[in-house]
Amino acid sequence: MASSSPLQPYLLIAYYEWMIDNGWTPQVLVDCSHNEVNVPQQFANDGKIVLNIAPEAVANFELNHDFLSFSARFSGKSLDIYIPMNSIVAIYARENDQGIMFSPNMYGDGSAPNSGDVDGDGPDDDPPTPPKGRPNLKVVK
Numbered sequence: 001m002a003s004s005s006p007l008q009p010y011l012l013i014a015y016y017e018w019m020i021d022n023g024w025t026p027q028v029l030v031d032c033s034h035n036e037v038n039v040p041q042q043f044a045n046d047g048k049i050v051l052n053i054a055p056e057a058v059a060n061f062e063l064n065h066d067f068l069s070f071s072a073r074f075s076g077k078s079l080d081i082y083i084p085m086n087s088i089v090a091i092y093a094r095e096n097d098q099g100i101m102f103s104p105n106m107y108g109d110g111s112a113p114n115s116g117d118v119d120g121d122g123p124d125d126d127p128p129t130p131p132k133g134r135p136n137l138k139v140v141k
Contacts (some may be wrong), residue, residue: 007087008106015091015100016063017054023119024093025054028068029101034087040074048089051081 019026028051030037032044036124039049055061058070060080068083092099 005065006101006106008088010101011106012068012088012091013063013065019091019093019099020047020055022093024095024098025057025122027052027054027082027092027094027100028088029090029092031040031087032091034084036082036084036086037087038082040079047089051083052094056064 016026030039030049030051031047032039032041039051042047043049052058053061053063053068053070058072058081059078061070062068063069066085068085068088069081071078071080073079088102090099090101
């Protein structure tokens with residue numbers, strides 16, 4: 001059976017167009033640890049950066065199934081930005097936080113940054129066991 005195309009680029013493009021059509025400001029959350037990411041690292045926090053990709057904020061915009069690229073001004077300097085599709089963690093609208101966060105399996109090829117075994121548990125390990133006993137619920141006023 002032939003492998004299918006990754007889902008993430010299709011969803012990213014659709015969400016971007018939906019946000020633009022509604023007059024919202026699309027922003028992407030990017031994992032800067034990917035070796036091909038070219039963003040101003042001095043603006044990153046904890047290895048991630050949020051970028052405004054609204055048409056009025058960028059120039060030379062290109063969004064396709066492999067990458068996102070554009071030029072933007074940072075501290076008065078124009079910089080060329082390049083973001084491989086598999087390093088985009090989320091897209092959301094600044095005005096209302098509507099959007100989508102991508103899971104590593106949406107990339108299709110397993111090349112998502114940090115897609116390895118994060119907690120040390122292998123994929124064949126059993127899921128954690130829920131606590132025993134009655135649930136403990138309280139009325140909060």
